[in-house]
Amino acid sequence: MAASNSSYDQTSAAIATATKNVEDFKVHVFSSSEELLEKLHEKWNSVKQQPYPAMYSSIFGGIILDPAMMVIPMDDHMVHRGHGVFDTAIILDGYLYELDVHLNRFLRSASKVRVASPFTFSELKSILIQLAAASKMRKGTLRYWLSAGPGDFLLSPAGCPTSAFYAVVIDEDFSQCKEGVKVITSAIPMKSPLFATMKNVNYLPNVLSKMEAEDKGAFASIWVDEEGYIAEGPNVNVAFITAEKELILPSFDKILSGCTAMRLLQLAPKLVEQGRLRSVKTTDITIEDAKKAAEMMYVGSTLPLLPIIMWDEKPIGNGEVGELTMALSDVLWEDMEAGPETQRIPVPYV
Numbered sequence: 001m002a003a004s005n006s007s008y009d010q011t012s013a014a015i016a017t018a019t020k021n022v023e024d025f026k027v028h029v030f031s032s033s034e035e036l037l038e039k040l041h042e043k044w045n046s047v048k049q050q051p052y053p054a055m056y057s058s059i060f061g062g063i064i065l066d067p068a069m070m071v072i073p074m075d076d077h078m079v080h081r082g083h084g085v086f087d088t089a090i091i092l093d094g095y096l097y098e099l100d101v102h103l104n105r106f107l108r109s110a111s112k113v114r115v116a117s118p119f120t121f122s123e124l125k126s127i128l129i130q131l132a133a134a135s136k137m138r139k140g141t142l143r144y145w146l147s148a149g150p151g152d153f154l155l156s157p158a159g160c161p162t163s164a165f166y167a168v169v170i171d172e173d174f175s176q177c178k179e180g181v182k183v184i185t186s187a188i189p190m191k192s193p194l195f196a197t198m199k200n201v202n203y204l205p206n207v208l209s210k211m212e213a214e215d216k217g218a219f220a221s222i223w224v225d226e227e228g229y230i231a232e233g234p235n236v237n238v239a240f241i242t243a244e245k246e247l248i249l250p251s252f253d254k255i256l257s258g259c260t261a262m263r264l265l266q267l268a269p270k271l272v273e274q275g276r277l278r279s280v281k282t283t284d285i286t287i288e289d290a291k292k293a294a295e296m297m298y299v300g301s302t303l304p305l306l307p308i309i310m311w312d313e314k315p316i317g318n319g320e321v322g323e324l325t326m327a328l329s330d331v332l333w334e335d336m337e338a339g340p341e342t343q344r345i346p347v348p349y350v
Contacts, residue, residue, distance in 0.1 A: 037068060037069075040068035040069075041068050043068070044067045044068050047067075049171065050067055050171065051067075051170060051171050052067050052070055052168050052169065052170060052171070053065070053135040053136065053137055053169055053171060054131055054132075054134045054135035054137075054168070054169045055067075055070040055131075055166070055167065055168040055169075056127055056128075056131045056144075056165070056166065056167040056168075057070075057072075057164075057165075057166050058118055058119075058164050058165040058166070059072075059073065059150070059164055059166075063130065063131055063134045065134065070168065072147075072164075072166060073150040075150045075151060075152055075153055076147050076148075076149060076150045076164060077147055077148035077149060077150070077151065077157050077160050078145060078147035078148065078164075078201055079147075080153055081148075081155065081157075082200070082201050082202045083113065083115070083147065083148040083157055083201075084113070084115065084145055084146060084147035084148065084200065084201045085106060085109040085110050085112075085113055085115065085145070085146050085198065085199055085200050085201065086106075086143060086144060086145040086146075086199060086200075086201055087102045087103070087105060087106040087109070087143075087144060087199055088102065088141055088142065088143045088144075088301055089102045089103075089128070089141070089142045089301070090140070090141050090142070090174075090301050090302055090336070091132055091137055091138065091139055091140045091141070091142060091169070091347065092139055092336055092337065093138060093139065093337060094138045094346065094347050094349065095344040095345060095346055095347065096128070096129065096132060096142065096344070096345040096347060097301075097336050097339075097343060097344055098259050098260075098263065098301075098343055099125065099128065099129075099142075099345055100125070100342075101259045101262070101263075102259055103121060103124055103125060103128075104121075105199060105257070105259060106124075106144070106146065106199070107121065107124075108198070109198040109199045109200060110146045112194075112197075112198040112200075113198065113200055115146055115147065115148050115157075115163050116163055117146055117163065117165065118162055118163050118164070118165060119165060124144075124165070127165070127167065128142060128144060128167055129345065129347065129348065131167055131169060132169060132347045133347050133348050133349050133350065135169035136349060137169050137171060138347075138349075139172075139173065139174075140169055140170050140171050140172045140173075141169075141170045141172045141174075141301075141302065142167065142168075142169055142170075143167065143168055143170060144165070144166065144167035144168075145165070145166045145167070145201065146163060146164075146165055147163060147164045147165075147166070148160050148163055148164075149161065149162050149163045149164040150164065172302070174302040174303075176303075176304075176329060176330075176333045177303050177305065177306040177307065177329070178307075178321065178326065178329075179307070179321070180307040180308060180309030180310070180320070180321045181218070181219035181220070181298075181306060181307070181308055181309065181310075182217065182218045182219055182308075182309070182310040182311070182313075183213065183218050183219060183220055183221060183222055183233075183308050183310070183311050183312075184212070184213050184216055184218045184221050184222070184311070184312055185221065185222055185224060185287070185311070185312055186209045186212060186213070186221035186222060186223050186224075186234075187212065188205055188208045188209040188212055188221075188223075189205065190205065190223040190224075190225065190231055190232075191205055193253065193254040193255075196231075196232075196254060196255050196256060197252070197253075197254070197255065197256060197257070198256075199256060203235075206234040206235055207234075209221045209223070209234040210234045210235075213234075218310075219306075220233050220234055220236070220298070221233065221234060222238060222311070223255075224287050225254055227284075228286050228287060229250065229284045229285060229286060229287075230250045230285050230286070230287060230290045231250060231254060231255050232250065232255040232256065232258075233298050235300065236258070236298040236299060236300035236303070236306070237249060237250075237255070237256070237258040237260070237261040237298070237299040237300070238250065238296070238297070238298055238299065238308075239261070239264065239296070239297050239298075239299050239305075240285065240290055240293040240295070240296050240297075241277075241293060241294050241295035241296075241322060241324050241325065242292075242293055242294060243292070243293075243294045244278055245276070245277050245278040245294075245324065246277070246278050246279045246280075246281065247268050247271075247277055247279070247280045247281070247324075247328070248281055248282070248283060248285055249261055249264070249265065249281075249282045249299075250282065250283075250284065250285055251282050251283060251284055252282065258299060258300065259301065260299050260300055260301050260303070260304050260332070261299045263332065263335065263343075264299055264304075264305075264328065264332060265280060265282070267328075267331045267332060267335060268280045268328060268331070270331055271324070271327060271328065271331070276324060276327060277324065291311060291312075291314065291316075293316060293317065294316075294317040294322065295307070295316065295317055295322030295324055295325045296308040296309075296311065296316045296317075296322075296325075297322075297325045297328075297329075303329075304329060304332040304333060304336065305325060305326075305328055305329040305332060307321040307322060307325045307326070307329075309321060
């Protein structure tokens with residue numbers, strides 16, 4: 001009984017201490033929007049270079065240049081329910097690269113999550129081009145979201161009067177990747193095909209997969225589906241070059257059809273014509289066959305190819321950046337810098 005009383009006394013003392021700490025912790029109440037805005041400006045004024053030079057919000061109905069005002073309503077269905085889609089395009093040398101194909105995928109994803117765009121394709125494209133111009137950025141990324149919109153905190157979006165469109169230009173430096181990285185096979189379950197084939201904002205599996213790799217000293221991870229076939233990386237596609245000089249990308253029926261991956265499939269036949277590659281194809285590939293590849297790479301918008309030299313602590317090929325990987329990277333980078341007008345839209349800076 002004495003021991004019990006001692007335990008009770010300790011618990012009571014802990015509760016009393018916690019209560020005192022709670023009472024001592026005072027939360028500031030902002031008395032006006034002007035005071036709050038001043039506080040927000042304090043944060044951004046301390047930043048040497050603004051990372052987000054411009055944002056568009058259909059809620060505000062225009063482009064925002066003040067980073068303190070680049071906000072999304074808390075009751076937006078995308079914020080508290082993950083009901084939204086997104087996509088990205090890059091700005092390189094004052095041109096928007098592959099904007100049309102990204103926008104088409106964006107609207108396909110929106111259709112799958114049953115969110116109707118408040119704008120037509122042409123209007124979305126015009127908004128994004130004007131946003132890029134207002135940002136004055138000649139190199140960076142352009143990311144945009146379509147949400148079920150603000151309304152309430154319920155599960156159904158029925159209380160959301162209209163969908164919302166947001167976009168932001170990100171001051172992001174990137175260059176052609178020439179150094180190889182290490183990867184692991186992810187133990188985090190991958191998304192089901194329904195969700196993996198649309199570019200929606202539910203990225204928790206992707207985040208955990210990336211963190212899992214970083215915990216093990218790797219750059220990122222590789223997902224393998226339940227049948228043992230290679231799927232994709234956490235936010236990139238993956239490709240292989242076999243010992244027979246075949247370029248192989250996993251089939252897109254269960255994973256996202258990356259815009260850069262699709263462009264790679266269009267451009268890679270140039271190396272076939274030159275006799276450097278034997279063939280280019282998409283097919284199912286087992287993890288056993290994939291690990292026998294001579295070369296391996298991630299494929300994504302700002303890379304455009306990232307060589308992979310080590311997988312699960314074992315070298316890919318000879319453990320060095322592959323010659324054909326870099327040849328394919330050169331082809332893609334050239335397309336990004338000087339490709340046809342169908343791929344590159346000049347930004348009309350003022």
